[in-house]
Amino acid sequence: MRLSRYFLPILKENPKEAEIVSHRFMLRAGMIRQHGQGIYSWLPLGKRVLDKVNRIIREEQDRSGAVELLMPTMQSADLWIESGRYEAYGKEMLRITDRQDRAMLFGPTNEEMITEIFRSSVKSYKQLPLNLYHIQWKFRDEIRPRFGTMRSREFMMKDAYSFDLTREGAEHSYRKMFAAYLRTFDRLGLRAIPMRADTGPIGGNLSHEFIILAETGESEVFCHRDFVKFDIPAEDLDFDNVEKLQGIFDQWTSLYAATDEMHDADAFDALPEGERLSARGIEVGHIFYFGTKYSEPMNAMVQGPDGKEHPVHMGSYGIGPTRLVPAIIEASHDENGIIWPDSVAPFDAVIINMKVSDEACGSVSERLYEALSNAGLDVLYDDTDERAGAKFATADLIGVPNQIVVGPRGVAAGEVEVKNRRSGERVAMSVDAAIARLT
Ligand code: ATP
Ligand code: MG
Ligand code: MG
Ligand code: MG
Numbered sequence: 324m325r326l327s328r329y330f331l332p333i334l335k336e337n338p339k340e341a342e343i344v345s346h347r348f349m350l351r352a353g354m355i356r357q358h359g360q361g362i363y364s365w366l367p368l369g370k371r372v373l374d375k376v377n378r379i380i381r382e383e384q385d386r387s388g389a390v391e392l393l394m395p396t397m398q399s400a401d402l403w404i405e406s407g408r409y410e411a412y413g414k415e416m417l418r419i420t421d422r423q424d425r426a427m428l429f430g431p432t433n434e435e436m437i438t439e440i441f442r443s444s445v446k447s448y449k450q451l452p453l454n455l456y457h458i459q460w461k462f463r464d465e466i467r468p469r470f471g472t473m474r475s476r477e478f479m480m481k482d483a484y485s486f487d488l489t490r491e492g493a494e495h496s497y498r499k500m501f502a503a504y505l506r507t508f509d510r511l512g513l514r515a516i517p518m519r520a521d522t523g524p525i526g527g528n529l530s531h532e533f534i535i536l537a538e539t540g541e542s543e544v545f546c547h548r549d550f551v552k553f554d555i556p557a558e559d560l561d562f563d564n565v566e567k568l569q570g571i572f573d574q575w576t577s578l579y580a581a582t583d584e585m586h587d588a589d590a591f592d593a594l595p596e597g598e599r600l601s602a603r604g605i606e607v608g609h610i611f612y613f614g615t616k617y618s619e620p621m622n623a624m625v626q627g628p629d630g631k632e633h634p635v636h637m638g639s640y641g642i643g644p645t646r647l648v649p650a651i652i653e654a655s656h657d658e659n660g661i662i663w664p665d666s667v668a669p670f671d672a673v674i675i676n677m678k679v680s681d682e683a684c685g686s687v688s689e690r691l692y693e694a695l696s697n698a699g700l701d702v703l704y705d706d707t708d709e710r711a712g713a714k715f716a717t718a719d720l721i722g723v724p725n726q727i728v729v730g731p732r733g734v735a736a737g738e739v740e741v742k743n744r745r746s747g748e749r750v751a752m753s754v755d756a757a758i759a760r761l762t
Contacts, residue, residue, distance in 0.1 A: 324670070324701075324702070324703050324704065325704050325706050326703060326704060326705045326706060326707050327706050327707050329367065329703070330353075330366065330367050331352075331353045331366075331367070331368055331717075331721070332353040332356075332366065333351065333352065333353050333717055333720065333721075334350055334351045334353070337351070338350045338351065341471065342469070342470065343470050343471075343473070343539040343649075343653070344539070344652065344653065344656055345470070345471065345473065345539075345648075345649035345650070345652035345653045345656075346470050346471035346473070346649065348652055348656060348660055348661050348720070349369065349471055349472070349648070349649060349652065350471070351660075351720060352368060352369075352660065352661060352720050352721045352722075353366050353368055353369075354366055354368045354369030354372065354648075355369050355471060355472060357471075360468050360476065361465055361468025361474070361475040361476030361477065362475065362476060362477050363471070363472055363475060363477070363645075365645075368669050368721060369648070371669035371670075371701075372648050372663070372667050372668075372669050373479070373644055373645065373648055375666065375667040375668075375669075376511060376644045376647050376648060376651075376667055377458055377479075377481070377644050379507060379510045379511060379666060379667070380458065380481050380507055380642055380644060381458070381481075383503045383504075383506050383507040383510070384456050384481065384483060384503060386503065386506075386558075386562070387454070387499045387500065387502070387503040387562050388454060388499065388562055388563075389454040389455070389456045389483050389500075389503075390453070390454065390455055390456070391455075391456055391457060391458075392440075392455055392456075392457050393457045393459060394430075394433050394436050394437065394440075394457050394459060395430075395459075396429055396430055396459060396460050396461075396462070397419075397427055397428070397429060397430070398427065398428050398429075398430045398433075398435070398436055399425065399426070399427060399428075400418070400425075400426035400427060400428055401426075402435040402436060402438075402439055402621075403428070403435055405435070405620060405621050406434070406435045406438070406617050406620050406621055407620055408435070412431065414464060414466075415431060415463045415464050415465065415466075416428055416429075416431055416463070416464070417429040417431075417462045417463075417464050429461075429462035430459075430461060430462070431461055431462060431463045432461065432480075432482060432639070432641070433457070433459075433482055433484070434484065434617050434637075434639055435617065435621070437455060437484040438484075438617045438618060438621045438623050438637070439621070440455070441453075441455075441484075441486055441623055441635065442618075442621065442622065442623035442624070445486065445625060445635075446624075446625060446626060447625055447626050448488040448625050448626060448627050448628060448633075450625075451486055451487055451488050451492070451625065451635070452485065452486065452487045452492055452495075452496055453485070453486045454483055454484065454485040454486070454496060454499070454500075455483065455484055455486075456481060456482060456483030456484070456640075457481070457482065458479060458480070458481045458644065459479070459480065459482075460477055460478070460479055460480075461477070461478055461479070461480045462476060462477050463476060463478075464476055470539070470649065471649055472645040472646065472648060472649055473605070473646055473649045473650070474541070474646070475645065478643060478645045478646065479643065479644045479645040480641050480642065480643055480644070481641065481642040481643075481644060482639060482640065482641045483500060483639065483640040483641075484637060484638070484639050484640075485497070485499075485500070485637060485638040485639075485640070486635045486636070486637055487635065487636045487637075488625060488627055488633060488635070488636070489636060490614065490636055492636065493612055493614070493636035493637070493638055494529070494612060495565055495568065496638055497529060497610060497612045497638050498568040498569065498571070498572045499562050499568060500610050500638070500640040501517065501531065501568075501571070501572055501575070501610060502556045502560060502562070502568055502571050502572075503562075504517075504533055504608050504610065504640075504642070505517075505555050505556055505571070505575065506555060506556055506558075506560075507608075507642065508533060508535075508607065508608070509555040510666055511647060511651060511664065511666060511667060512651060512654070512655060512664025512666060512667070513535050513607070513647075513650065513651060513654055514535070514536075514550070514551060515533040515534060515535050515607060515608065516533070516534050516535075516536070516544075516546055516550045516580050516604075517531040517532070517533055517534075517575055517576065517580065518531060518532050518533075518534050518544060518546065518580040518581050518582050518585070518604075519531060519576075519580065519581050519582075519585045520532040520581075520582055520584070520585060520609065521582075521584040521585060522611055522613065529611070529612040530609070530610065530611045530612070531576075531609070531610050532582055532606050532608070532609045533606070533607055533608035533609070533610075533642075534582070534604035534605065534606055534607070535604060535605045535607055535650050535653075535654060536600075536602045536603070536604050537603060537604065537605050537650065537653040537654060538602075538603055539603070539605075539653055540602075540603035540604040540605040540653075541603075541605070541606075542582050542583065542603065542604045542605070542606055543582070543583040543586075543601075543603060543604075544580070544581070544582050544583070544601070544602055544603065544604040545579065545580070545581055545583075545586050545591050545599070545600070545601045546578070546579060546580035546581070546600050546602075547578035547579045547580065547594065547598055547599070547600065548597070548598050548599070548600045549578055549598065550575075550578060550580065553574060553575060556571055579591055579594060582604070582606075605646070605650045605653065607642065607643060607646060607647050607650050608640075608641060608642040608643070609640075609641050610638065610639075610640045610641070611638055611639050611640070612636075612637075612638040613637060613638065613639070614636050614637070615634040615635070615636060615637070616637070617637060618634040618635045618636070618637060619634045622634075623635050648667075651663070651664065651667060656722075659716070659719040659720065660719045660720035660721065660722055661720065661721065661722030662722050662724075662744055662745050663722040663723070663724060663744075665724050668701075668722065668723060668724050669701070669703075669721065669722075669723070670701045670702060670703040670721075670723045671695075671700040671701050671702065671723070671724065671725060671761070672695055672700055672701075672702050672703070672723060672724070672725040672726070672727060672761055673702070673703040673704075673705060673718045673721075673723040673725070673726050673727070674688050674691050674692055674695075674702065674703070674704045674705065674727045674729060675705045675711075675714045675715065675718055675726055675727065675728045675729065676688040676704070676705060676706055676729050677711040677714070677728060677729060677730040677731070678711075678730065678731050679706055679707070679708050680708075681731050681734075683731065683734045683735070684729050684730065684731055684734055687729050687734050687739065687754055688704060688706065688729045690754060691727055691729070691739070691754060691757065691758065692704045694758045694762070695758065695761060695762065698758075698761075698762035700761065700762065703723060705717070705718070711730075715728075718744075719744065722744060723744060724743070724744050724745065725741065725742070725743065725744070725761055726741070726742040726743075726744060727739050727740070727741055727742075727757055727761075728740040728741075728742065728749075733751065737753055737754070738751045738752060738753060738754075739751070739752065739753075739754055739757050740752075741757050741760060741761075
C-alpha cells in the first residue's frame with residue numbers, strides 16, 4: 324500500500340474525549356471514527372487490525388471443531404418471548420418496530436436464534452456434538468458506553484454455541500472452547516486469565532471470564548501470580564482427547580482467580596502475600612455452560628440412544644474482537660504510539676522514504692516495496708512528501724513492527740536502516756540484507 328493513495332487520517336492533537344491510552348491512539352492513528360454514543364466506523368487501518376484479530380479467532384474456532392455460519396443482526400421478538408428473556412433482558416436491548424407493527428430487536432446475543440436453527444433440523448444424538456459460531460455485530464444499549472470501542476453500543480462478537488446430548492458431553496465442549504480461548508488470546512499477544520464468573524442474564528451454572536490485566540480495566544480482579552507461568556495448549560492439541568482437555572482445564576483452574584462478583588476474600592487472603600495479585604482487568608471473553616435453559620422452553624429436543632427425547636445441553640462462548648483491539652493497545656504501547664504484536668499488525672513493515680524527490684531513494688524504496696510485497700508481507704510505503712520527522716512519528720504512532728528508513732546518505736553508501744518498533748533497535752544494512760532479514 325502506498326501511503327499517498329491510502330486513507331490514514333492521522334490526528335496531530337490529542338483528542339480531548341479520550342480518557343484512556345488505547346482510545347487516544349485509535350483516534351490519533353485514524354483507526355476509528357465516532358458517529359454517536361458508542362457507535363464507530365472502522366477506518367482502513369483499524370479494519371486491517373480487526374480483520375487480523377478475526378482471522379486468528381476463526382482459525383482457533385475451526386481448529387477446535389466449531390463450524391462457522393452467519394446469523395442476522397435483526398431478530399424477531401417472538402423467539403425471545405418463547406425463551407422468556409424478552410422482558411427480562413431490560414433496557415440494554417434495542418427494540419424496534421417494523422412497518423407491519425411487528426416487534427423486532429437488534430440482537431444483543433443469539434442463544435434464541437441458534438436454538439431455533441438447531442431445533443429445525445437436528446433430531447438425533449448422532450448429529451452431536453455440534454458447535455456453531457459466527458462473528459457478527461451486536462447492539463446493547465449500554466448505560467455508559469465509553470473508552471471508544473472498549474465499551475461501545477454496537478460492537479462485534481464472536482459467539483459460539485455448543486449442543487450435546489449429555490451434561491458430560493457439554494462439559495467437554497466447554498473445555499474445548501476453554502482451550503481454544505487460551506490459544507486465541509496467546510496468539511493475539513495477550514495473557515488472558517480465566518476467572519470463575521457469574522453467569523448474569525445468559526443464565527446457567529458453569530462460567531469463566533477471560534480477563535486481561537490492565538490498569539484501565541473496568542473489573543476488579545483477584546488472582547494467583549503464577550498464571551503467567553502456565554503453558555498454552557499446543558497447536559496440535561487433539562480436541563477430542565477428553566483426558567487431555569480435562570488436564571488443561573484442571574491446571575488453569577487450579578489457582579485462585581475471581582472477579583469481584585465471585586470474589587471470596589477469605590480464600591484469597593489465605594494465600595501467601597507474595598502470591599496474591601489484586602488488579603484491574605478487561606473482560607475479553609466469556610464462556611458459559613447453561614444446560615437446558617433454552618432447549619426446554621424452546622423445545623429443542625434430540626432423540627437419545629435410548630429412543631427417548633431429551634432437551635439438548637447447551638453452552639455459549641463469546642469473544643469481543645472490537646474490544647480486543649483496544650485491549651491489545653492497552654497491553655502494548657509506549658509514549659509514541661502503539662506497538663502491535665506481529666500477529667495483528669496492520670502492516671508488517673513500513674518503508675520510509677525520507678526524500679521522495681531523490682531518484683536513488685525512490686528506486687531503492689520501490690525495490691524494497693516490490694521484494695517485500697512479493698514475499699507475502701503487508702507493506703506500507705510512505706511515499707508522501709511529508710518531512711522525515713513527521714514520517715517517523717506516524718510510523719511509531721501506527722505501530723508497524725518493522726520500519727525501513729531510506730535516506731539519501733545511506734543510499735549513497737548502499738545502505739538502509741532497519742528499525743524495530745518494539746526494541747527501538749536500529750541497524751544499518753544493505754538493501755539485500757534488509758530484504759533477507761524481513762522475509
Ligand atoms: P461487560 O461485563 O464488559 O459488560 P458482558 O459480560 O456484558 O461484558 P458478554 O455477554 O459476556 O459481555 O459478551 C461476550 C463478550 O463480548 C465480552 O467478553 C466482551 O469481550 C464483548 N462485549 C460485551 N459487551 C461489549 C461492549 N459493550 N463493547 C465491546 N465489547 C463487548
Ligand atoms: Mg455487559
Ligand atoms: Mg461481564
Ligand atoms: Mg460477560
